[in-house]
Amino acid sequence: MSSLKFGTSGLRGLVTDLEGGPSYAYASAFFRTIAADGGEGAVVIGRDLRASSLGISATVAEAASAAGLRVINAGALPTPALALETMRQGACGVMVTGSHIPDDRNGLKFYRASGEITKTDEAAIISALDLKEQPARSVQTASTIPEPEALARYRDRYRAFFPADILAGLHVAVYQQSSVARDLLSELLAALGARVSAIGRSEKFVPIDTEAHRPEDTAFIRETMASGTFDALVTTDGDADRPLMADESGRILRGDVVGLMTARYLKIGTVVVPVTAGSVLERAGFRQVIRTKVGSPFVIAGMEQARRDGADSVAGFEANGGFLLGSDVCLAGQVLPALPTRDAVLPILAALADACAHNVRLSTLASTLDAGETASDRIPEISAQRSGAFLARLSEAAYLNTFLRTVGAPQAIDRQDGVRIELDQGRTIHFRASGNAPELRCYTEAHSAADAEDLLRWGLAAAAAELQDGSLRP
Structure with missing residues (x-):
């Protein structure tokens, strides 16, 4: 019996159940559902750094080529960067990633040009699925168009929005491990004025879960921060759509607390969160708090409904820390366009900027929220x-x-x-x-x-x- 299953965000399962024919079949079913609904004519394919992702992305490219789509290869990049590129290109997208799960597992995240697919789209993919489908020829033969600037455009999104010196005075440890955003995150923090120390880089995949922390990760973070050298430690899960932040004492901040800091810094009026987020949100002064089922598709649906109901400043975040920007925001004359998919980089930068703006340490900022x-x-x-x-x-x-x-x-x-x-x-x-x-x-x-x-x-x-x-x- 196959382990492959749609969960809170995308398809996941054992690599042995996904490689080859199954990844081809699921990708083909996705492309058929898009074509039946008008289609976008092109697909952007990205991947994380786990061992199986390169081969699976080649199989997805083969399925796209067979479906008559123009195939754009964005390479290794964060999932929100892939989403940003699909929106720019007016294309659909497939991200090959297992997020935070171990290296013997992997998955596929599907995007329309407008953003993440819905639960209705997931049902349509399953309905269109034919597991007997196989690549018609070698997966190495699909013709793809490289798009190396997709990652740079995602980086420039934040360099343009945040002032160049906004993190001046901070010394930040970037736990690089095997995050696909490891170099990007170090570069962005330095560009915004922080002193950066890159630590813990790994060529072997490290399954960082930003919500259920492994004992070895919490121990490593405590030991790192015990030196008193750093003001914060930051990292992400494998595909960089979920952040992990620790304060100067080595205490890991809850994802919903990071989301609250981010929403407050961005002056968001309406927040949409799953029922697992802390009850502090109802006391935090937002104009409206909307709770949904667990999973980014439900949060996105809630943000879309809030916009239809007239809310003009909308964001969502989850207990795992992933932040979804549902509307454009403007601060100090700079506009940050909406990106309605989970993002790890924005909450890391915004939470650090919020601490700097209040001239306090992260631990102090967190304690003032009375988050329980x-x-x-x-x-x-x-x-x-x-x-x-x-x-x-x-x-x-x-x-x-x-x-x-x-x-x-x-x-x-x-x-x-x-x-x-x-x-x-x-x-x-x-x-x-x-x-x-x-x-x-x-x-x-x-x-x-x-x-x-x-x-x-x-x-x-x-x-x-x-x-x-x-x-x-x-």
Whole structure:
């Protein structure tokens, strides 16, 4: 049974399930759905730095050539840079990346000229999919047009918007690892006045998850920052659409906190976030906060609806830190055009600029937001059927009250994506089924880290006990 599956952002699975015929078939199905809907006539193809991405991108190019598309090869570049180029060219796009997952896995992210594909588009691709399709000839024969300036245009987008000295006085460690933005990020920070030290470069792929941090990554960051040399450490996931930032003490900032800093710096009025983002947002002074299901397609749909409803300053961000600019913004006479896809570079630059503007360190800036503390974990090897049965029972008032009796009574409930329950004393607990794996996820929020961890431990244990109930088994 194939591991390939559409998740919160694109198709992902084992490299062994994606290479060759499957990547050709999925790409062909995408091109057919685009052609059936008017088409764009050209495709921009990009990739991250994992071992399998170059070969898979060649297969995608073959599928595009067979579909009669002009094939533009943007090479290795961040996913938001690919999205920017598709918008400029009026072309569709395919990014070969597994984002933050390990090197034995990979994926495809699909773009229309207007931006990321929707969940409706995903369903259309699956409907058009023919896994019997195979490349008609060697994947090395597809004729492509190189586009080496796509990365430079993405870099210049931020060099033109931010003043050249805005980060002057900062010493920033850039954890380069295998991020496709590793050199670009160092260059941009230096161009904006920061002193940059590049560390930890790796030619072997490093699966940096900006939300569920590996112990070895947190240890490396703490050890790096313990020297007292740096004001901040920054890095991204593999395809640079999710940032990771640590303050001068080595504490990693939550992605939604970085998003909040960025939205505040850009003077955004309406923010669109998934239900997993912290409740601090409703207290942060935005004109409107809209919550959605987890996944960038849902955040994008929320931003589009906000614009239709008349909002003139719109952005979205996720708990993983990815920032989506849903409308043009103007600061100090400079305009930054909308880029409605997840981006890691903008929040890194804006959060650092926000700290400089307030003349405080990152830790101080974060503490002034009163964002509380969060914790999250998962129960693995839980089928979608079992997760669904548990979540359905949580939707029954009598069952929910009994389930929560030892931790408190529900004050408010959000059932957009799983069940998110607001308790007393500023606490929340949220259960949802993963969109990428057979697991049940639990997220908690409280005023202190200890309370958030205590609530998480209770939630995982209580859910595990309920999942052992015979009535919840398929």
